[in-house]
Amino acid sequence: MSASDKISAAGDKLKGNAKEAAGRVTGDDSKVAEGKLDQAKGDMKQAGANAKDSAKDVFDN
Numbered sequence: 001m002s003a004s005d006k007i008s009a010a011g012d013k014l015k016g017n018a019k020e021a022a023g024r025v026t027g028d029d030s031k032v033a034e035g036k037l038d039q040a041k042g043d044m045k046q047a048g049a050n051a052k053d054s055a056k057d058v059f060d061n
Contacts, residue, residue, distance in 0.1 A: 002049070005046075009046040012038050018035070019031050
């Protein structure tokens with residue numbers, strides 16, 4: 001996983017955590033949902049990058 005992929009995925013997760021926490025504090029269910037969506041987006045980016053790394057390892061050998 002490249003450094004930029006890691007940063008992007010971590011940024012989405014961090015942004016999602018912050019949105020979810022803000023939504024819980026203010027009682028804004030839509031913010032909570034947005035936060036969870038951002039976190040899932042980060043997880044998907046991370047999974048895609050990991051799959052890319054795995055495929056690269058297989059085909060480089």
